[in-house]
Structure formats: structure tokens, C-alpha cells
Amino acid sequence: MGRKKSSHVHNAPSDDDNNMYSKDSKPKRIYQLWPGNNKFYCGGRLVFGPDASSLLLTTAMIGAPAITFSIRMAFMIGKRYPFFHSLVLMGSLLLTVLDFTFLFLTSSRDPGIIPRNKDSPDGEGLDKITHSSEWVNNKLGNTKLPRTKDILVNGYTVKVKFCDTCLLYRPPRASHCSICNNCVQRFDHHCPWVGQCIALRNYPYFICFISTSTLLCLYVFVFSWVSILEANGKMLLMVITDDAIFIVLIVYCFVVVWFVGGLTVFHLYLICTNQTTYENFRYRYDKKENPYGKGLFKNLYELFFARIPPPVINFRDWAPEEPDVEVGSIASELDRAFGPRGGGGDKHDMDMDIGGDWKTNKGGLLLQTLEYDINNKNNKVEETVKKKGLSDGTVETTTTTTMFDVRSR
Incomplete structure (x- = not known):
């Protein structure tokens, strides 16, 4: 039986949706239905990346030399200089515990995942759609959703892109991670050593992790040398034989x-210039004006002292009993979280203070998304278009003014 076409912008629930939300099915939490590639533990409290198994290798590379060094120091306490070796032992244990703590906080934390919108109403997977405008045209007749949109951030023009997978306009500095299959706020990179995206909510812990790892390496290196130098008067061969462990640790x-x-x-440089790894390699803000830079001290304050915003998604919440049938906005999930829309225009000005007021927004997201306003009364999309004839006789419709809204609260 064919489906009747309707001019209203509403979804008809697919068979998968009916199965997911049937009365006979047990209620599920959001993390159990999440379409990304993340791995959830402890009832959705811990959010890992799909390659979380790499943590075993990272743990071994940190723990093996650190524990070996600590054991060797413990044996040396009873031989000579007990107070000195006791202090060295406590220092190595402290750095090791801190290193593992920051590693866990980096890898098990929601990095800033952005909620995605619903599937197409015909129930077909989005992987069959090659262009975002095809999905929108399927719902809105001849309306085209522009692939990119220009907005003003602190007086600079920044392009935001439409994500075909998440069906939303990415906020400034956000990007879609192909490994985790999520759009992430202030995306820096996906780190295989921690098995997680490094982004807005775990970047400070990542900096602490790599800094502590560096200090631990230097600590073991220096005091291994000191232990060898204590063996005054020993022949070189005897030193190599007796202190072979220290030599291996030094190398x-x-x-x-x-x-x-x-x-x-490298990351300390990025912090001082308020860049991400993605921006540094893609946009080269070190060679042109950076719209997010606020000066050295403000950039440092933003990372080390500003409050980390809460997650946009509470993965432990119960999934809704019925699928969301409204497609009036490309980001209906964030609309409900942040409130009503404001005005629109082709270019939107936004005073984006990364370390300031935007982190106090509910969900910790400055930009809800760029919304697509629909005039329900006339069932028409409010837009100004210009048509120009192409050489092959076809007509191309170019959006010049659309009702988008970018707000900062």
C-alpha cells in the first residue's frame, strides 16, 4: 500500500520506530539506542570511544616502566640513602597515579557530543543519501537547504556546514568524527592512544594527561641516571650488570x-593561540587572523580555570516512548533544550566568548544550530531566491536570504 503524500512537515513513524517504541518493548535509556559508535559502561555513566581497547596498550606503556622503577627504588631504600630513595619512590607513585587518573578522565568522559536529528520519514537509512539537500527536498518540496552558511563570530566570517549524518548545522569549531560517528563540540582530534575524541569537555584532562606523562618520563629518566651515578668506583661492566634495569628505563x-x-x-602552543589541532591543520590560524583568539592570558584562563560545561545529552535519560514526529527544525532536539528562536538573516553576528557566558547555557552549547524556519500557516518556506539560467537550459535556485537563527545566551 503506497504512502499518501502530505504537504505538512511531519514524519510518519517507520517500522523500526514502531518496533522501538511499541508498548510491549521494555523502556530503554538513550545510551542503549544511541546510533553513534561509542561504548557505554556503568549504565551510560562512562562514555568511551569505539577503539577503547587501545587503552590497554597505553596503560601497559605507562605502567610497566613506572612500576618497574618504583619497585627498584623500594629495594634500594634498605641499601643506601633510605630517606632520599623514599622521597623518589613517593614521587614516582604520585605521578603514576595522576597519570592514570587523567587518562581515565580523558577516555571515559563525554567529549561534547551534539544531539542528532531524526531519520527520514520513509524509514530509509541516511547512508543512502548523498546530499543533505536531497533529504530536505524530500520533505519541503522544491526547497533547498544550503550546504554551508556564513555567520559572523567576533567580527570574522565563519562558515558552518550541514552534517549529512546528524542532520544539523554544526556549531562553530564543531566537527563530525568519522570514528565515533558523532558531531562534537570544539573538536580537536580523535586520539587513538586514549580511544576517544578530544574535544570541549575532555580537552583540559587530555592536556593534564600528556603533561603528566612527560613529567613521569623525565622523572624516571633523571633518577635512573642518578642511581647509576651513585655507583662510584664500579667498573662499567659491573654497572651494566647490576643496574641493567635503570639502563633500559633510560633508553x-x-x-x-x-x-x-x-x-x-605543540598543545601548549595551541592553547596560547586558542586553536584546535583540526583548525591548525585545516585553516592555519597561525598564518591568518584567528576569530577565537583573545590574548595569551585569556586563552590560558579559558582552558585551565573556566568551568567545563555540562553534557548536552544525558545518556542515562529514558528514551521517549514515541518517536519525534516534528521536522519543523533541523535541530529540534536542541530547540527544546535551549528555548525559542530569534530573528533571522543571511549573515548572523554572534559575539562568541568561548570561555565566558556561552558555557553557562543549558547543555553547554553556544549555538543551538542554524534553524530552518517554516511558515506553517501558508506551508511555505520563507526565503528569497534568485534564479539564473544555466548553459544547458536548466534553472538553478540559489538561496540568498534564508530564515536562520544563531543565538548566544
């Missing part, structure tokens, strides 16, 4: 510190 830490130390220095 290991010397190699590793170049990588983790270099990464730490």
Missing part, C-alpha cells in the same frame, strides 16, 4: 619523551 624514557613531550609542547 625507553629517552625515546618516549620526544613523542609525548613534543605533543605537550
Whole structure:
């Protein structure tokens, strides 16, 4: 039986939706139905990336040398300089515990996942759709949703893109991670060593993790050398035989510190200039004006002292009993979280203070999304278009003014 076409902008629930929300099915939490590739533990309290198994390798690379060094120091307490070796032992244990703590906080935390919109009303998967405008045209007749939109951020023009997977306009500095299959706020990069996206809500912990790892490498390297130098008067062969563990630790830490130390220095540079790794490689803000830079001290304050915003999604919430049937907005999930719309225009000006008021918004998201306003009374989309003839006789419709809204609260 064919489906009757309707001019109203509403979804007809698909068979999958009917099965998901049937009365006979048990209620489920959001994390159990989440379409991304994340792994959830402890009832949705812990959010890991799909490659969380890489944490085992990272843990071994940190723990093996650190624990070996600590055990060697413990044996040396009873031989000579007990007070000195006791202090060295406590220092190594403290750095090791801190390193593992920051690793866990980085990998198990929601990095800033943005809610996505619903599937198409015909129930077909979005992976069959090649362009976002095809999905919108399917609902809104001849209306085209522009692939990108220009907005003003602190006086600079910034393009925001439509995400074909999440069906929303990404906020400034957000990007879609192909590994986790999520749009993430202030996306920096996906780190395989922690098995998680590094973004808005776990970037401070990531900085602490790599910094502590660098300090731990230097700590083990230096005090391994000190322990060898204590053996005055010993022949070289005897030193190598008696302190072979320290020599292995020196070589290991010397190699590793170049990588983790270099990464730490690079990210300290990004912090001072208020860039992300993604922006540094894609937009090269170090060679042109950066719309997000606020000066060295404000940039440092933003990362180390500003409050980390709460997650936009509470994965432990119960999933709605019925699917969302309204498609009046490209970001209906965020509309409900942040409130009503404001005005519109082709270019929108936004005073984006990354470390200021926007973090106090509910959900911690400055930009809800760019909404597509629909005039329900006349069932027409309010837009100004210009038509121009192409060489092959076809007509191209170009959106010049659409009713989008970008708000900061």
C-alpha cells in the first residue's frame, strides 16, 4: 500500500520506530539506542570511544616502566640513602597515579557530543543519501537547504556546514568524527592512544594527561641516571650488570619523551593561540587572523580555570516512548533544550566568548544550530531566491536570504 503524500512537515513513524517504541518493548535509556559508535559502561555513566581497547596498550606503556622503577627504588631504600630513595619512590607513585587518573578522565568522559536529528520519514537509512539537500527536498518540496552558511563570530566570517549524518548545522569549531560517528563540540582530534575524541569537555584532562606523562618520563629518566651515578668506583661492566634495569628505563624514557613531550609542547602552543589541532591543520590560524583568539592570558584562563560545561545529552535519560514526529527544525532536539528562536538573516553576528557566558547555557552549547524556519500557516518556506539560467537550459535556485537563527545566551 503506497504512502499518501502530505504537504505538512511531519514524519510518519517507520517500522523500526514502531518496533522501538511499541508498548510491549521494555523502556530503554538513550545510551542503549544511541546510533553513534561509542561504548557505554556503568549504565551510560562512562562514555568511551569505539577503539577503547587501545587503552590497554597505553596503560601497559605507562605502567610497566613506572612500576618497574618504583619497585627498584623500594629495594634500594634498605641499601643506601633510605630517606632520599623514599622521597623518589613517593614521587614516582604520585605521578603514576595522576597519570592514570587523567587518562581515565580523558577516555571515559563525554567529549561534547551534539544531539542528532531524526531519520527520514520513509524509514530509509541516511547512508543512502548523498546530499543533505536531497533529504530536505524530500520533505519541503522544491526547497533547498544550503550546504554551508556564513555567520559572523567576533567580527570574522565563519562558515558552518550541514552534517549529512546528524542532520544539523554544526556549531562553530564543531566537527563530525568519522570514528565515533558523532558531531562534537570544539573538536580537536580523535586520539587513538586514549580511544576517544578530544574535544570541549575532555580537552583540559587530555592536556593534564600528556603533561603528566612527560613529567613521569623525565622523572624516571633523571633518577635512573642518578642511581647509576651513585655507583662510584664500579667498573662499567659491573654497572651494566647490576643496574641493567635503570639502563633500559633510560633508553625507553629517552625515546618516549620526544613523542609525548613534543605533543605537550605543540598543545601548549595551541592553547596560547586558542586553536584546535583540526583548525591548525585545516585553516592555519597561525598564518591568518584567528576569530577565537583573545590574548595569551585569556586563552590560558579559558582552558585551565573556566568551568567545563555540562553534557548536552544525558545518556542515562529514558528514551521517549514515541518517536519525534516534528521536522519543523533541523535541530529540534536542541530547540527544546535551549528555548525559542530569534530573528533571522543571511549573515548572523554572534559575539562568541568561548570561555565566558556561552558555557553557562543549558547543555553547554553556544549555538543551538542554524534553524530552518517554516511558515506553517501558508506551508511555505520563507526565503528569497534568485534564479539564473544555466548553459544547458536548466534553472538553478540559489538561496540568498534564508530564515536562520544563531543565538548566544
